[in-house]
Amino acid sequence: MTTTPQLLPMAEPTAAACCAPLTREAIAPDQADLLARKLKALADPTRLRLVSIVAASDGEEACVCDLIEPVGLSQPTVSHHLKILMEAGFLTRSKRGTWAYYRLVPGALGELSQLLDVTASR
């Protein structure tokens, strides 16, 4: 097996020292917690569509007024999903005039896919 670039902290040496040897270190528990939280924030069809619509918008930014109709939900529900995506670090929000604008955090999804690649070899 080729060596995968290690972006994750090493697990404690004793963490997986049960019976069969590992050929490389598994993900550390605290890193698994962090990654699980980020995945959970994305693991919803509406939130995936919201992220995708923002990403597909000009400048990777979209007004909340442009996000409601495509997903077919009420504004409070859409705002709730957007809040979860902001808290997980995928979107940022800025207010201009009446409307809130949501922008994709550069590299946030790319970082997540890199973490997945490191969690398992390709």
Next chain:
Amino acid sequence: MTTTPQLLPMAEPTAAACCAPLTREAIAPDQADLLARKLKALADPTRLRLVSIVAASDGEEACVCDLIEPVGLSQPTVSHHLKILMEAGFLTRSKRGTWAYYRLVPGALGELSQLLDVTASR
């Protein structure tokens, strides 16, 4: 913006035709459902650690007897998590003698990270 390779089916033309134009198509609803299900299966610290231990094992395969101690849970609980990972297409299971062996599905995590990359541009 550069053109991202499109691995996802196009959304219906009217799906996101609210106000501001999109620079490319957003993820289609049925593809969002599928991706959300896969992400949900992984979005748990124990399951991430199990996948990672299997991936780090010789031949990307591990006996269930080697998975219990590292995650510090009972065998039924570990088996429950492994079942979810199998149903989501990340692991396969084979029985040899007394023990069940879990093997990483080649490319399953890589495919997921590609889908994430397509959901948003990097």
